[in-house]
Structure formats: C-alpha cells, structure tokens
Amino acid sequence: MVDIATRVYNHKWKIDPIVRSLIDTDFYKLLMCQSIFRNHPNATVTFSLINRSKDIRLADLIDEGELREQLDHIRSLSLSRGESTWLRGNTFYGKRQMFRSDFMEWFEALRLPAYHLEVKDGQYELTFEGAWPEVMLWEIPALSVLMELRSRAVLKHMGRFELQVLYARGMTKLWSKIEKLQTLNKLKLADFGTRRRHSFLWQDWCVQAMSEGLGSNFIGTSNCLIAMRREVEAIGTNAHELPMVYSALAQSDAALKQAPYDVLADWQEEHDGNLRIILPDTYGTQGFLDDAPDWLAGWTGMRIDSGDPAEGAERAIAWWKARGEDPLEKLVIFSDGLDVDKIITLQNQFADRVKVSFGWGTLMTNDFRGLVPDKALQPFSLVCKAIAVNGRPTVKLSDNPNKAMGPQSEIERYKSVFGVGSQKAEDVLV
Amino acid sequence: MVDIATRVYNHKWKIDPIVRSLIDTDFYKLLMCQSIFRNHPNATVTFSLINRSKDIRLADLIDEGELREQLDHIRSLSLSRGESTWLRGNTFYGKRQMFRSDFMEWFEALRLPAYHLEVKDGQYELTFEGAWPEVMLWEIPALSVLMELRSRAVLKHMGRFELQVLYARGMTKLWSKIEKLQTLNKLKLADFGTRRRHSFLWQDWCVQAMSEGLGSNFIGTSNCLIAMRREVEAIGTNAHELPMVYSALAQSDAALKQAPYDVLADWQEEHDGNLRIILPDTYGTQGFLDDAPDWLAGWTGMRIDSGDPAEGAERAIAWWKARGEDPLEKLVIFSDGLDVDKIITLQNQFADRVKVSFGWGTLMTNDFRGLVPDKALQPFSLVCKAIAVNGRPTVKLSDNPNKAMGPQSEIERYKSVFGVGSQKAEDVLV
Numbered sequence: 001m002v003d004i005a006t007r008v009y010n011h012k013w014k015i016d017p018i019v020r021s022l023i024d025t026d027f028y029k030l031l032m033c034q035s036i037f038r039n040h041p042n043a044t045v046t047f048s049l050i051n052r053s054k055d056i057r058l059a060d061l062i063d064e065g066e067l068r069e070q071l072d073h074i075r076s077l078s079l080s081r082g083e084s085t086w087l088r089g090n091t092f093y094g095k096r097q098m099f100r101s102d103f104m105e106w107f108e109a110l111r112l113p114a115y116h117l118e119v120k121d122g123q124y125e126l127t128f129e130g131a132w133p134e135v136m137l138w139e140i141p142a143l144s145v146l147m148e149l150r151s152r153a154v155l156k157h158m159g160r161f162e163l164q165v166l167y168a169r170g171m172t173k174l175w176s177k178i179e180k181l182q183t184l185n186k187l188k189l190a191d192f193g194t195r196r197r198h199s200f201l202w203q204d205w206c207v208q209a210m211s212e213g214l215g216s217n218f219i220g221t222s223n224c225l226i227a228m229r230r231e232v233e234a235i236g237t238n239a240h241e242l243p244m245v246y247s248a249l250a251q252s253d254a255a256l257k258q259a260p261y262d263v264l265a266d267w268q269e270e271h272d273g274n275l276r277i278i279l280p281d282t283y284g285t286q287g288f289l290d291d292a293p294d295w296l297a298g299w300t301g302m303r304i305d306s307g308d309p310a311e312g313a314e315r316a317i318a319w320w321k322a323r324g325e326d327p328l329e330k331l332v333i334f335s336d337g338l339d340v341d342k343i344i345t346l347q348n349q350f351a352d353r354v355k356v357s358f359g360w361g362t363l364m365t366n367d368f369r370g371l372v373p374d375k376a377l378q379p380f381s382l383v384c385k386a387i388a389v390n391g392r393p394t395v396k397l398s399d400n401p402n403k404a405m406g407p408q409s410e411i412e413r414y415k416s417v418f419g420v421g422s423q424k425a426e427d428v429l430v
Numbered sequence: 431m432v433d434i435a436t437r438v439y440n441h442k443w444k445i446d447p448i449v450r451s452l453i454d455t456d457f458y459k460l461l462m463c464q465s466i467f468r469n470h471p472n473a474t475v476t477f478s479l480i481n482r483s484k485d486i487r488l489a490d491l492i493d494e495g496e497l498r499e500q501l502d503h504i505r506s507l508s509l510s511r512g513e514s515t516w517l518r519g520n521t522f523y524g525k526r527q528m529f530r531s532d533f534m535e536w537f538e539a540l541r542l543p544a545y546h547l548e549v550k551d552g553q554y555e556l557t558f559e560g561a562w563p564e565v566m567l568w569e570i571p572a573l574s575v576l577m578e579l580r581s582r583a584v585l586k587h588m589g590r591f592e593l594q595v596l597y598a599r600g601m602t603k604l605w606s607k608i609e610k611l612q613t614l615n616k617l618k619l620a621d622f623g624t625r626r627r628h629s630f631l632w633q634d635w636c637v638q639a640m641s642e643g644l645g646s647n648f649i650g651t652s653n654c655l656i657a658m659r660r661e662v663e664a665i666g667t668n669a670h671e672l673p674m675v676y677s678a679l680a681q682s683d684a685a686l687k688q689a690p691y692d693v694l695a696d697w698q699e700e701h702d703g704n705l706r707i708i709l710p711d712t713y714g715t716q717g718f719l720d721d722a723p724d725w726l727a728g729w730t731g732m733r734i735d736s737g738d739p740a741e742g743a744e745r746a747i748a749w750w751k752a753r754g755e756d757p758l759e760k761l762v763i764f765s766d767g768l769d770v771d772k773i774i775t776l777q778n779q780f781a782d783r784v785k786v787s788f789g790w791g792t793l794m795t796n797d798f799r800g801l802v803p804d805k806a807l808q809p810f811s812l813v814c815k816a817i818a819v820n821g822r823p824t825v826k827l828s829d830n831p832n833k834a835m836g837p838q839s840e841i842e843r844y845k846s847v848f849g850v851g852s853q854k855a856e857d858v859l860v
Contacts, residue, residue, distance in 0.1 A: 001433055003431055003432075003433040005431060159642050161605075161639040161642040162605075164601065165602060168598035168600075168601035168602045169602045171594060171595050172598045172599045175598070175599075208591060209591040212589050212591040212592065213591065213592070
C-alpha cells in the first residue's frame with residue numbers, strides 16, 4: 001500500500017533539505033565550540049570555503065539558487081528538544097554531562113549567522129564572519145551541502161534503475177572493503193566522513209553497514225545525528241582550527257610560539273582520558289614535540305593527520321619513549337586520506353607497538369570512483385577553514401606543504417617561529 | 431512514517447507465499463493449455479519433478495512442512511478478475527482474443543489438482559497426476575517454489591546489511607550484463623527465467639531493469655503476471671511437452687513417427703505469425719527436419735533449445751534454403767543455457783543472415799554465482815516434466831543426450847523410429 005500521508009507530506013517541502021539538524025555535524029565541532037564559548041567567545045573569525053580541486057568548477061555544476069535555498073534552510077534550524085536531551089544526557093567517552101549547562105542554553109537558542117556568497121572563476125566564494133563559536137558551526141553543514149549538491153547535479157540525469165544500480169555498486173564496493181577489514185582482529189575504526197560525504201542518506205547507510213559488518217571493531221561515527229539515531233558512539237576530539245585561531249590572536253612571536261600549547265592547556269582543564277588527543281602537525285610535528293611541555297606526554301594519544309602516516313606514528317612512539325612513557329599505553333589515531341589497504345598496512349605495522357585507531361573519512365562515505373563515466377562523482381578536496389581572526393590572517397603549515405594555508409609572508413614568519421625546515425610534499429586527494 | 435496498516439496486514443499471513451497468482455507462470459503454458467484443452471482434454475498425464483543436479487540435496491535444504499504449505503497455497507489460488515480481463519482483452523503477438531471463451535471459462539473455474547510428495551535419497555519426489563490441461567499447469571509454480579525455498583534456506587542466516595549487499599551485488603552483476611548487451615544494436619531479447627528464478631521479486635526487478643537498460647531491444651517476459659503488471663509483452667510459443675505426450679499417445683511406430691508433426695498441425699489450426707515457431711529437437715533435429723512436411727517450411731521460425739546453438743542455427747538456415755525459403759525472413763530463437771557472452775557471439779554470428787532473438791533464462795534471473803560462499807546459491811538444473819501418459823512412459827531424446835528422458839528400452843525404440851544416430855553430449859548447467 002502507498003502511505004498516502006507520507007507522500008503528500010514529502011511534496012509539501014519546497015526543497016529536499018540536505019542538512020536537517022544542527023547536530024548533523026562532527027562531534028568535535030561541538031566539543032571545540034564549548035571550549036571556544038568559554039575561552040574566546042568574542043573573537044571575530046572568518047571561515048571560508050576553499051576548493052583545493054580547482055578543476056571541479058562548483059559554480060558551473062551547482063545552481064546558485066539551489067545553494068542559497070539549502071544554506072537558508074540551515075539558518076532556519078535550531079536544536080530540537082530530543083537533540084538537546086541527547087547531548088545533555090549522553091555518556092561520551094565514559095563521561096556524563098560533558099556539555100555544560102551554560103553552553104547548552106546558548107546552543108539551544110542558537111541560529112546560524114548570515115553567510116556571504118559570490119561566484120568567481122567558476123568557484124563559489126562562501127564566507128562566514130562573526131563570533132567564533134557561531135561561525136565555526138557553519139563548517140560542516142556548508143561542506144555537506146556543497147558535496148551533496150554536486151552529487152545531485154551528477155545524478156539528476158540518470159534513470160531509475162541506473163540509479164539503483166549505482167547505489168548497488170556503491171554498496172558492493174563498501175562491503176568489499178568491510179570484508180577486507182574483517183580480517184583484522186583488533187581493529188578500532190570510526191567514521192569521520194561527514195564533511196565529504198556523498199549524501200546524508202549514504203553516510204547513514206555506510207555507518208549501519210559498518211556496524212553490522214565490523215561489530216564492535218566499528219567504534220562509532222563523528223556525526224552526532226547519526227550517532228544519536230543509530231545508537232553508536234559519537235567520536236572526535238579537536239582540530240587545527242584551535243591552534244590556528246589561538247596563533248592568529250597571539251600578539252608577539254613569543255606568544256605565537258606558545259599558542260599551540262595554550263590550546264591544549266585550555267583543553268586539559270575541560271577534558272581527560274580519551275579526549276586528550278594531541279594534534280601536533282599544525283606548525284610542524286617535529287618542532288611541536290621537541291618543544292612540548294612534559295605534561296603533554298601524559299596525554300592519551302596523538303592524531304596523525306598529514307605527512308607520511310607511518311613516519312608520523314614512529315615519531316610519536318619515539319617521543320613517548322624519550323619522555324619516559326610506554327607507547328603500549330598510548331593511542332595513535334590515523335585520520336588522513338585513508339582507504340582500506342592503507343588501514344590494513346598501518347594496523348599490521350603498529351598494532352603490536354601502540355594502541356591504534358582510525359578515523360576513516362572520504363573514501364568510506366564518498367567512494368563512487370569508477371562507478372559513473374568521466375569521474376563525475378570523483379571525491380575532491382573541499383575544506384572550510386578559519387582564514388582570519390579579528391582582521392588578521394590565520395596560518396597552517398601542516399606536515400604536508402600542499403595543505404599549508406595563509407599569506408606567504410605569514411607562512412615564512414610562522415616557519416621561522418616554529419623552526420620548520422624543508423618538508424616533503426604529498427598529493428592531497430581528499 | 432511507518433505504514434501501520436501494511437505492516438499489520440503482512441503479519442496476518444501465515445506464510446510468505448512464493449506463488450500468489452495462477453498467471454505467475456510462463457505464457458507458453460497457457461497457450462499449450464488451451465491447445466490441450468481442445469485436442470486432448472482427457473489424457474491422464476503424470477508430471478514429475480526431476481533434479482538433474484543430484485549434489486543439491488533439496489530435501490536436506492528445504493523443510494517439507496514449508497514446501498507443503500507453499501504447494502497448498504498454490505492450490506487455493508484461482509484466476510482473479512483482473513487477470514482474466516487481461517488474458518481476455520490483451521493483444522498477444524498482434525492478435526486479440528487469443529484465448530477462446532470456452533477455455534477462459536474453464537480456466538476461471540480451475541483450482542490446481544492434488545500433488546503427491548515423498549522424500550527419497552535427500553530429494554523430493556513430487557508428482558502431479560490427472561487430466562493433462564490441469565496437471566500441466568503445476569510445472570512452473572512447482573519449480574518456482576522449490577527454487578525460491580532453496581534461496582530462502584541459504585539467505586535465512588544472513589544479516590540485514592549482508593542481505594542488502596548480496597542484492598546490491600546481484601543488481602550490479604545483472605546491470606554489467608545489460609551494459610554489455612547495450613552494445614548490440616539490433617538485439618531482440620526476452621526473459622525466459624520464471625522456472626529457475628532466484629525469487630519472484632528478483633525476477634520482477636530483473637525485468638524492470640532490462641526494460642530500462644535495453645529499451646525496445648528487450649521484447650518482453652515469459653511471465654504473464656509480470657508482463658501484466660509491468661506492461662511489457664508476454665512471450666512464448668510451445669514446448670517439448672506437446673510432442674512428448676502426443677508421442678506417448680501414439681499406438682504404433684508409424685503413428686509415433688508422425689506424432690511431432692501432428693502437434694504442429696494442431697498448432698497451426700489455432701495460431702499464425704510469430705506463434706508458428708518450430709521446436710525441432712525433441713527426437714533429434716536433423717531427422718525431424720529431413721522428414722518434415724513442406725508446409726512446416728512456411729512457419730515463421732525455429733527455437734534452438736539443445737545441442738550446439740550455432741550448429742543448430744546453421745542447420746535451420748540450410749533447411750530453409752533447401753525448402754526454397756529466404757532465411758532473412760525467418761526467425762531463430764536461441765533459448766538454451768544462455769549467458770551474455772554467448773548471446774553476443776550468436777548475435778554477431780547470425781544477425782545478418784537470419785532474424786535472431788533470445789530467450790534468456792536462468793543466468794538472467796538467478797545468477798548469484800560467486801556472491802555467497804560455497805556456491806550456496808549456484809543455479810542448478812531442476813525440471814518438471816510429463817513422464818507418463820495413460821500409464822505409458824514419455825521419452826525425450828533432445829540433441830544433447832544429457833537432456834534425454836525415459837526408460838532405456840523406450841529411448842532405443844524412439845531412436846530407431848526417428849533415425850537418431852550418435853549424439854554429442856554437452857554439459858547441462860542450468
């Protein structure tokens with residue numbers, strides 16, 4: 001039987017909204033938002049969309065009117081009662097009431113601030129300027145909307161069974177990856193794919209398939225809405241955004257040099273255990289570790305998000321040993337450009353020497369490579385970053401110069417302050 | 431929203447019925463049934479299930495209680511008003527009112543007769559004995575039920591996403607075949623896969639996918655119910671059943687020798703055009719053609735259902751030429767053990783010399799090879815044949831001795847009457 005009510009209800013929507021909830025976002029954005037809300041609520045930050053894949057001309061593919069409709073819809077969203085209850089009542093990493101009442105009250109009243117959209121050279125210039133805790137929440141929904149509008153642009157000319165077969169092939173492809181991962185006994189793997197997902201429904205399917213296929217070896221998803229609905233763990237800690245903005249706020253080179261550690265000192269006041277994860281590569285991992293205060297060696301783990309991942313893990317292990325820590329008690333989280341073969345290699349290489357987990361992103365939630373002609377659904381490298389703070393540019397150096405950001409003169413200054421020498425460039429595919 | 435009514439309604443079924451309609455059968459069974467109803471309504475015929483794949487122990491795989499429930503359910507079916515209207519009102523092969531009123535009145539009142547079921551050596555001995563026009567309608571539903579119960583037996587231990595991925599892989603596999611077939615411009619291909627289908631829903635999906643993927647090159651399905659629902663052509667003509675029973679009814683060797691031509695003489699009284707298709711291989715194609723009356727050369731085409739298909743087509747073309755007919759006006763229908771590569775080869779080999787069409791069966795509607803471990807869903811060779819008429823055994827020789835049937839002494843007698851010499855054995859996979 002046709003469910004007439006559902007069909008009529010669906011036709012009442014003016015658009016098919018891509019983002020339907022303020023918690024359809026990464027868990028670490030909310031953790032960082034709370035930290036920012038406490039420590040830097042009044043910093044004025046500009047977030048900007050950056051398409052590193054220039055050959056994907058998004059403004060040619062995606063209609064501006066449709067994009068505005070989707071962004072306007074996101075501005076109409078507010079936290080629902082059930083979402084608020086879930087955030088307030090849930091246990092995250094074994095801890096209850098991770099979100100403070102003052103933060104939750106602020107979040108319950110929040111609507112996302114205005115956006116600024118222009119077209120230039122076939123690309124969208126999409127920026128968000130305002131109070132840091134507000135504009136930072138645009139990052140993930142803005143990326144999700146652009147990724148999914150691009151998918152829709154490619155899919156709109158396909159037939160019904162052609163579409164069904166496309167998804168059949170996508171499912172087959174992911175399941176084959178899952179079958180490979182089933183060979184790893186002690187795997188710990190989470191979904192980090194919200195920002196580059198093919199679509200919301202596809203990410204939701206992928207998470208459920210991973211849950212069934214990997215059982216407890218699938219430890220959760222970074223997506224809060226999916227974590228809530230599918231009753232899996234919400235996973236995440238912190239990101240480059242924090243040291244980038246703290247650094248831009250620094251008033252001297254000495255303060256700049258200290259900024260990345262200030263971030264973690266603030267973090268340590270709020271979080272313990274599995275949330276104490278160092279992200280060391282914002283201004284070069286080696287210098288960061290060499291100059292790190294001893295209390296950082298007591299943290300739970302390190303996330304390797306750029307550069308050669310095996311080198312990064314070796315560097316972490318060596319550092320812990322040098323600081324008198326037992327690597328077997330420490331956690332390395334790999335999260336940069338992973339696919340299943342790389343996951344298997346890294347797991348086999350490090351599982352006996354350190355605790356290992358994986359944050360698998362784009363090639364879990366958006367791998368339709370080879371399934372349509374002309375690479376039309378090829379994943380690409382779209383990011384949304386804090387580019388300015390109180391009128392001053394931000395800088396990221398990374399362990400991969402292809403991921404560096406900021407004006408050249410500022411990059412040089414940061415390299416000098418943080419003692420970063422020559423770096424090895426790696427392709428950024430996703 | 432959950433459609434509560436549908437969900438509650440579905441739970442009211444005692445079983446999940448596999449065959450839900452008397453026209454969930456092959457179109458040629460209905461054409462032959464009408465001919466039998468007119469010419470031999472009182473012959474007592476025994477149909478019997480024959481599993482040529484002895485290594486598939488059906489009685490170990492399928493619960494006898496479940497099998498009986500399914501067969502009992504089929505006995506509760508009668509022609510619905512809409513089905514009757516469709517049979518009475520439809521145009522088949524350009525002809526209206528193909529089914530006569532007296533036949534339709536009989537069919538509307540029909541319930542399928544009793545069955546006899548025993549277990550022997552891990553196999554089901556399933557037989558149907560009674561008036562020919564009634565028992566002959568058991569063939570297709572009996573096969574469909576056994577095939578689908580076997581599928582269900584394999585699937586019942588699989589998880590939800592594992593199942594979804596299995597079907598995703600099946601869809602991917604069929605669509606890849608469709609993409610290969612899209613390279614053939616003048617293809618004419620029909621679904622002949624009812625009897626060996628993985629399941630009803632799967633056949634229904636395959637037909638729809640073929641319709642979208644091949645457009646007008648997909649000419650229809652042998653399944654009447656799917657043809658009705660999906661508004662495609664119902665396809666089929668006649669089968670070995672007719673000459674086998676006519677031959678068993680023959681009272682002398684001379685009458686036996688004539689029996690296969692008597693079948694076609696009766697057929698010719700009722701049908702013309704595309705329904706005049708010779709099936710020449712029941713007692714060896716070469717002898718049949720050599721001794722055929724001239725009026726048969728005027729028929730529209732020939733179906734090649736055993737032996738090497740290219741040899742069969744060459745033999746047909748040579749025969750038409752020898753009888754003064756233009757092969758370019760004639761139709762060759764390939765229907766034996768086809769898969770996509772064989773279809774492409776035969777199309778390229780014969781499309782310029784004769785009209786060609788294909789009846790694609792098992793490897794269209796039941797190709798899950800390689801998609802589950804241990805070949806658990808491998809298609810196998812299950813048939814349901816007329817084995818006795820008025821107490822006398824039937825015989826089939828075929829062009830492939832592996833498809834021969836009947837007591838050895840009768841096979842020898844038939845070989846002698848029809849002048850069949852040595853034959854080349856070919857594996858029967860499906």
